Amino acid sequence: MMYKKILIPIDGKKPSEDIVDFICSIQGVTDLEITIIYVIEVPRSLPLHAELPDKVESARYAIATANEIAARHGVNIDTSIIYSRTAEDSILMTAEDIKADVIAIAQDNQKLRIFSNMASSIYQRAKCSVWLFNSKT
Incomplete structure (x- = not known):
């Protein structure tokens, strides 16, 4: 399968x-x-x-960091x-709105379970592929 559109939800963590x-580093090969x-998340x-x-402020900082990372790779991103x-x-x-082929989710290895609750929910409900990246930093 050829992947064209990827969605990366971020939370500002490493x-x-x-x-x-990683995704920006392979963008040139995969287009x-x-x-x-x-x-x-706003409380009800x-x-x-x-x-x-x-x-x-946290959101803006995380988006700015993502833009800096993309710029280092010479990649354009939508945020x-x-x-x-x-x-x-x-x-x-x-x-669904952007017709993503993949949702790429980062997970912190400090948790001793395979999926976080959010990642598990997205994995079960998504209509596209879900990639889970487990960071060991």
Whole structure:
């Protein structure tokens, strides 16, 4: 199967940076269209577009870091920050909207389970392939 569009949800942690770096490093060979999203989960007790300055600052920093990584590889990426009640639903909806062939998820190896809850949910519900990258840093 030929993969053309990949969605990478990021959270600003090192494993997310590692997956962006890896995917950008192979983009020249694969000609992937890369979309990177940061989902700000808003508690149901607040309006969906509530002001959450700390979360917005974290999201902007993570997106800026992803852009820097892509620039080092000479790769163009699409990025966005999404406000949502649940990250899983937003990731899956975005994957469908952009017609992603793959969702690439980074996971921190500090967890002793194979999948995090979010990764497991996305893996089970996605209509496209899901790649799980386990970082050992």
